Amino acid sequence: MALDLPFIWAALIAFAVLAYVVLDGFDLGVGILFPLFPEKHDRDVMMNSVAPVWDGNETWLVLGGGGLMAVFPLAYATIMPALYAPIIAMLIGLIFRGVAFEYRWRTKRAEYLWNWAFAGGSTLAAFAQGLALGALVQGIPIEDRAYAGGWWDWLTPFSIVTGVAIVVGYALLGATWLIMKTRGDLAERARSIALKCAFGTIAAMGIVSLWTPFLERVYLQRWFGWPTAIFSVIVPLLVLGCLYLLLKGIQERRDAQPFLAALGLFVLGYIGIGISFYPYMVPPSLTIWDAAAPNESLAFLLVGALVLVPIILAYTAYAYWVFRGKVDPEEGYH
Amino acid sequence: MFEAFDATLLARIQFAFTVSFHIIFPAFSIGLASYLAVLEALWLWKKDAVYLELFNFWKTIFAVAFGMGVVSGIVMSYQFGTNWSVFSDKAGPIIGPLMGYEVLTAFFLEAGFLGIMLFGLNRVGPRLHFLATVMVAIGTLISATWILSANSWMQTPAGFATNEAGQFIPVDWWAIIFNPSFPYRLVHMVLAAYLTTALVVGACGAWHLLHNTAPRRARTMFSMAMWMAAIVAPIQIFAGDQHGLNTLEHQPAKVMAMEGHYHSHPDGAPLVLFGIPNSAEKRIDYAIEVPKLGSLILKHDLDAPLAGLDTIPDELHPPVAVVFWSFRVMVGMGLAMLGIGLWSLWCRYRGTLDGDIWLHRAAVLMGPAGFVAVLAGWITTEVGRQPYTVYGHLLTANSIAPIEAPAIGASLVAFIVVYFLVFGAGTFYILRLMARLPRDTMPELDEGPLRTAGVTPGPATAKPHGGHHGS
Numbered sequence: 001m002a003l004d005l006p007f008i009w010a011a012l013i014a015f016a017v018l019a020y021v022v023l024d025g026f027d028l029g030v031g032i033l034f035p036l037f038p039e040k041h042d043r044d045v046m047m048n049s050v051a052p053v054w055d056g057n058e059t060w061l062v063l064g065g066g067g068l069m070a071v072f073p074l075a076y077a078t079i080m081p082a083l084y085a086p087i088i089a090m091l092i093g094l095i096f097r098g099v100a101f102e103y104r105w106r107t108k109r110a111e112y113l114w115n116w117a118f119a120g121g122s123t124l125a126a127f128a129q130g131l132a133l134g135a136l137v138q139g140i141p142i143e144d145r146a147y148a149g150g151w152w153d154w155l156t157p158f159s160i161v162t163g164v165a166i167v168v169g170y171a172l173l174g175a176t177w178l179i180m181k182t183r184g185d186l187a188e189r190a191r192s193i194a195l196k197c198a199f200g201t202i203a204a205m206g207i208v209s210l211w212t213p214f215l216e217r218v219y220l221q222r223w224f225g226w227p228t229a230i231f232s233v234i235v236p237l238l239v240l241g242c243l244y245l246l247l248k249g250i251q252e253r254r255d256a257q258p259f260l261a262a263l264g265l266f267v268l269g270y271i272g273i274g275i276s277f278y279p280y281m282v283p284p285s286l287t288i289w290d291a292a293a294p295n296e297s298l299a300f301l302l303v304g305a306l307v308l309v310p311i312i313l314a315y316t317a318y319a320y321w322v323f324r325g326k327v328d329p330e331e332g333y334h
Numbered sequence: 335m336f337e338a339f340d341a342t343l344l345a346r347i348q349f350a351f352t353v354s355f356h357i358i359f360p361a362f363s364i365g366l367a368s369y370l371a372v373l374e375a376l377w378l379w380k381k382d383a384v385y386l387e388l389f390n391f392w393k394t395i396f397a398v399a400f401g402m403g404v405v406s407g408i409v410m411s412y413q414f415g416t417n418w419s420v421f422s423d424k425a426g427p428i429i430g431p432l433m434g435y436e437v438l439t440a441f442f443l444e445a446g447f448l449g450i451m452l453f454g455l456n457r458v459g460p461r462l463h464f465l466a467t468v469m470v471a472i473g474t475l476i477s478a479t480w481i482l483s484a485n486s487w488m489q490t491p492a493g494f495a496t497n498e499a500g501q502f503i504p505v506d507w508w509a510i511i512f513n514p515s516f517p518y519r520l521v522h523m524v525l526a527a528y529l530t531t532a533l534v535v536g537a538c539g540a541w542h543l544l545h546n547t548a549p550r551r552a553r554t555m556f557s558m559a560m561w562m563a564a565i566v567a568p569i570q571i572f573a574g575d576q577h578g579l580n581t582l583e584h585q586p587a588k589v590m591a592m593e594g595h596y597h598s599h600p601d602g603a604p605l606v607l608f609g610i611p612n613s614a615e616k617r618i619d620y621a622i623e624v625p626k627l628g629s630l631i632l633k634h635d636l637d638a639p640l641a642g643l644d645t646i647p648d649e650l651h652p653p654v655a656v657v658f659w660s661f662r663v664m665v666g667m668g669l670a671m672l673g674i675g676l677w678s679l680w681c682r683y684r685g686t687l688d689g690d691i692w693l694h695r696a697a698v699l700m701g702p703a704g705f706v707a708v709l710a711g712w713i714t715t716e717v718g719r720q721p722y723t724v725y726g727h728l729l730t731a732n733s734i735a736p737i738e739a740p741a742i743g744a745s746l747v748a749f750i751v752v753y754f755l756v757f758g759a760g761t762f763y764i765l766r767l768m769a770r771l772p773r774d775t776m777p778e779l780d781e782g783p784l785r786t787a788g789v790t791p792g793p794a795t796a797k798p799h800g801g802h803h804g805s
Binding site for chain 2: 051052056058061062063068069070073076077081087088094096099102107110145147293294296297300301304308312322323
């Protein structure tokens with residue numbers, strides 16, 4: 001475990017992807033939950049709860065893609081062709097839901113269409129991200145600096161399960177976000193949905209965790225070999241702790257606790273994947289060091305990232321602070 | 335389906351299609367973000383409600399255009415990997431960090447402050463709100479800087495070496511960022527964005543003047559837009575000429591294609607005004623040309639020799655017809671913009687700026703001219719770069735991902751359907767917003783900015799806006 005530039009960058013890219021998952025996760029989740037809230041007033045409030053921040057959340061996805069090309073170009077150049085169809089599907093989903101934030105307010109007649117675009121696009125994007133995750137965990141064959149598998153390799157029972165898992169998980173984030181940001185009947189229904197999603201998420205995490213070690217020998221050794229097996233005990237215990245806080249937060253009608261606990265679940269699941277992956281960037285073909293760009297590229301971008309990422313986090317936090325508290329149904333510039 | 339097609343051709347069509355759609359939105363939002371910052375500054379300074387009304391009017395249009403720019407931009411950031419993976423592997427160490435800096439310095443800034451700009455006036459007060467507007471405007475300009483640096487490096491690569499894996503290795507970042515064509519391209523594109531926005535704002539103002547709706551607001555925006563066109567159009571023509579001379583120095587084949595010079599002219603080259611490029615016969619059919627003028631423009635000397643495409647192997651020629659025509663479209667649009675700028679100055683001098691119906695009609699007609707010019711200009715420079723992705727070092731044919739044609743064809747069809755549907759709807763909504771009256775804002779703010787010391791705590795207490803959604 002050398003603390004060199006590729007390792008630092010792997011940690012930074014991992015952070016960017018995690019930031020994306022937890023931030024865009026809840027606003028995608030709000031879109032996924034749209035069909036369960038048929039009232040126009042509820043939908044207006046739901047959309048306004050994420051409208052000021054969704055664009056910043058999605059920027060982490062651009063950083064993940066652009067950053068990967070910059071610092072691990074070989075990983076970017078092999079993962080993207082390998083996951084061609086899910087990536088295109090994700091992009092199309094994101095187009096529909098992204099424009100829906102603006103278009104929905106611009107028309108009475110076609111409003112129902114943009115409601116569907118928002119819900120369908122969010123769900124498609126989430127499912128495609130889950131497919132991509134599953135396909136990456138399964139492993140991507142590479143020969144001679146290029147993807148060497150088939151065009152349908154990404155579609156397996158395992159990747160479909162991870163796809164569904166991400167949709168349910170994002171729905172949990174969305175529901176707990178709504179508990180935090182809304183009032184009255186809307187928040188009540190968000191609570192009951194969050195409860196169902198919580199059990200769904202835990203079930204999905206369990207299935208994926210039990211399945212993963214049997215996909216790759218490396219994962220098996222990591223989770224059942226000494227000393228790394230320590231994690232196999234610690235991570236599930238922490239997951240159960242988060243679940244307890246989540247259920248208790250819903251039951252005691254707390255505002256922020258369910259959301260924070262749901263974020264905790266995602267962070268733990270993500271750490272679990274990270275433990276499985278290390279030292280691979282693209283299992284089982286490329287390590288972090290195989291995929292890394294030359295040090296001149298890594299150093300040049302690292303200087304900026306170390307200065308800019310804290311600043312970005314600061315003004316992003318400020319933007320969230322400006323829009324803190326419950327959504328006022330009367331607000332919005334539309 | 336698609337088996338008959340060549341994967342490289344399909345990938346090129348997909349890139350051209352998605353990037354053409356994408357560039358339309360930044361070209362508009364770069365200029366519009368600066369215009370919004372100016373409007374809000376004028377409101378804070380002069381306390382005149384007309385500026386706040388115009389700000390709110392254009393802010394909504396900006397939000398729609400910006401949203402379209404964001405979603406079409408995400409497609410671009412992943413397309414390099416899906417369709418051009420070999421290019422990404424080889425050029426990623428140089429192009430990647432430039433785009434990474436674009437995200438870190440521009441995209442987050444724009445996105446972080448956009449929410450406050452759109453929704454936050456009542457929550458943060460006018461001054462912080464103005465700061466947010468300025469941040470969004472600065473973000474758009476920073477974004478243009480990085481992405482044009484990356485594109486310019488592909489056109490005029492500098493400051494690099496290569497390694498045994500065939501990757502471009504950065505040697506001197508200063509030389510990479512400030513590569514030979516970057517300053518020219520940046521100035522040319524930012525001016526283009528400002529002109530594009532000025533023409534749209536001018537067309538909108540002219541339309542409302544013709545229909546006599548909201549005369550004061552219409553007059554104000556029309557006058558501002560015409561000042562912009564009158565000042566920037568001549569500067570842009572000069573900047574474009576300088577950019578052309580820089581291209582002649584670094585990418586002579588591109589200029590030969592732009593000028594239609596299949597053959598060398600040892601004693602003074604003509605300027606071909608129009609004609610039909612015939613690459614099979616290596617000549618311009620039906621050419622209308624001015625003798626010696628080509629050498630005068632490019633070499634500032636009537637009799638200077640000018641090399642033609644005959645000095646370059648056939649397989650390295652860019653597609654002449656496309657470059658030749660797109661260049662003429664761009665120049666034609668530029669001259670038309672200069673014309674309307676001068677016309678507006680003449681009317682201003684005569685005192686008929688608000689009353690000249692023909693000027694207003696011409697301004698409405700010129701509304702899309704900026705977009706046409708931007709697209710034609712990008713087609714000129716990008717098609718003129720062929721057959722290379724990294725000029726002189728990496729062929730387009732060797733940049734493509736190992737993806738089979740049917741997959742690229744299927745995704746191309748999907749993008750075409752989605753883009754026309756989604757961005758067609760967006761364009762319709764923007765046009766409808768423009769046709770609407772610039773709406774009255776909250777009456778309590780019409781007296782000028784409220785004096786608040788920064789953040790107003792707690793939830794907003796604003797009354798809901800008057801006005802209604804859509805139709």
